[in-house]
Amino acid sequence: MGTDGRLGSVGITVTVVDDQAMVRQGFAALLGAQPDITVVGDAADGAAAVEQVTRLHPDVVFMDVRMPVMDGLEAARRILASGLDPAPRIVMLTTFDLDDYVFEALRAGCSGFMLKDAPAGELVRAARLAVSGEALLAPTVTKRLIADALAADPVRRDRTPRSRRTLATLTPREREILEQIATGRSNQEIAEVLFISEETVKTHVRRVLQKLSLRDRVQAVVFAYENGVV
Numbered sequence: 323m324g325t326d327g328r329l330g331s332v333g334i335t336v337t338v339v340d341d342q343a344m345v346r347q348g349f350a351a352l353l354g355a356q357p358d359i360t361v362v363g364d365a366a367d368g369a370a371a372v373e374q375v376t377r378l379h380p381d382v383v384f385m386d387v388r389m390p391v392m393d394g395l396e397a398a399r400r401i402l403a404s405g406l407d408p409a410p411r412i413v414m415l416t417t418f419d420l421d422d423y424v425f426e427a428l429r430a431g432c433s434g435f436m437l438k439d440a441p442a443g444e445l446v447r448a449a450r451l452a453v454s455g456e457a458l459l460a461p462t463v464t465k466r467l468i469a470d471a472l473a474a475d476p477v478r479r480d481r482t483p484r485s486r487r488t489l490a491t492l493t494p495r496e497r498e499i500l501e502q503i504a505t506g507r508s509n510q511e512i513a514e515v516l517f518i519s520e521e522t523v524k525t526h527v528r529r530v531l532q533k534l535s536l537r538d539r540v541q542a543v544v545f546a547y548e549n550g551v552v
Contacts, residue, residue, distance in 0.1 A: 333358035334453050337378060339371040339394065340364075340386040340415065345438065349384060352442050359449055368392030372400045375410060382449045383412045387427070395427050402431040409537070411452035425544075434540045452538075489549055491533050497551070499526040503539055504546035 336359055338349045343366070350361045363378050365371040368385075369392040375383055383401070385394040398412045414427045414435035427435065433452050436444060492500065502512040509527065513520040527539070536542050546552050 333360060334382060334449055335360050335362045335378070335380040336382045336384065336449055337361070337363040337365065337371070337375055337380040337410075338384050339366075339368070339389070339397070340384075341366050341389040342386075345386070345415075349445060352445055353449060356446055356449075359446070368394055368397030371397045372404075375401050376404050376406065379406060380410055382452050383410050384415055384445075384448075385412050385432075386415045395430065398427055398432050399430045411538070413448050413452055428540055428544050431537065431541065433538050486549060488534055489551070492530065496526055496530050496533070499523065500530050500534075500542060500546055500551055503527065503530070503542045504552040506543070 336353050338346050338353070338361060340346045340349070346364045346366070350364060353359045354361045362380050363374045365374050367389045371383070371385065371394075372392070383398075385398055387394045389397075394414060398414070401412065402409055409431070411433040412427075412431075414432050415438050416435055417438050434448070436448055489497075498516065499512065502515060507515065509520050509523045513523045516523070530536075531538070531542065534542070534545055536545060
């Protein structure tokens with residue numbers, strides 16, 4: 323097993339959820355061709371996804387947003403509330419770069435989102451990054467989505483006093499790291515901006531996530547926007 327407790331002898335396990343058979347089959351073929359990725363299941367709707375994921379415990383779930391029976395957002399909420407340990411990393415799939423559901427999915431605990439027409443290499447990269455904790459932030463579009471969602475609903479900011487108190491536990495350097503995470507910068511880019519080593523950045527990122535009780539960098543971005551850090 324890897325140090326994060328996720329990687330077993332089959333490497334990264336993945337479930338693909340989409341109501342279009344061609345999409346499921348195409349994604350499964352791309353992912354399954356990688357030596358470190360095994361596709362353990364697929365589902366055509368959210369309800370089937372909840373059943374499969376709770377039974378198969380994949381590391382990563384690629385989840386379509388709009389599906390019959392149960393949409394991807396509701397399915398993600400149920401999966402993440404089911405108590406699976408470790409919880410799967412859920413990457414939402416969307417056809418449109420500003421899908422109304424995506425921000426709510428991130429707030430619910432999903433680990434990011436990507437467009438269905440992204441290059442094949444991005445799909446593979448997303449699976450690996452989601453498991454490693456270097457969550458795919460779908461850079462520009464994700465940041466724009468979050469900013470737009472908060473602009474449309476300014477009440478989101480500062481509405482959680484508990485979160486504000488937790489934010490106060492960060493050191494000045496850790497808050498600086500959080501601000502950098504919220505811009506979508508990688509560890510290497512943060513290291514270059516702050517003139518510190520990448521290993522030091524990783525240490526600070528781990529501490530930030532632990533103090534704020536956040537699972538990954540995408541949740542850190544949402545937290546930063548909701549609490550007025552950026």
